[in-house]
Amino acid sequence: MLAPATGCEATIMTEPIVALVIAVALGVYLLHTLLRPEKY
DSSP states (O other): OOOOOOHHHHHHHHHHHHHHHHHHHHHHHHHHHHHOGGGO
């Protein structure tokens, strides 16, 4: 069984999740601007 995450492990898991959210949001924004350039 896995031990519960400590404060250090939780921080390590938080960074990639935040980076993934930012990368996906940026990708959606870039795709939207590529498909609809007249709005920008």
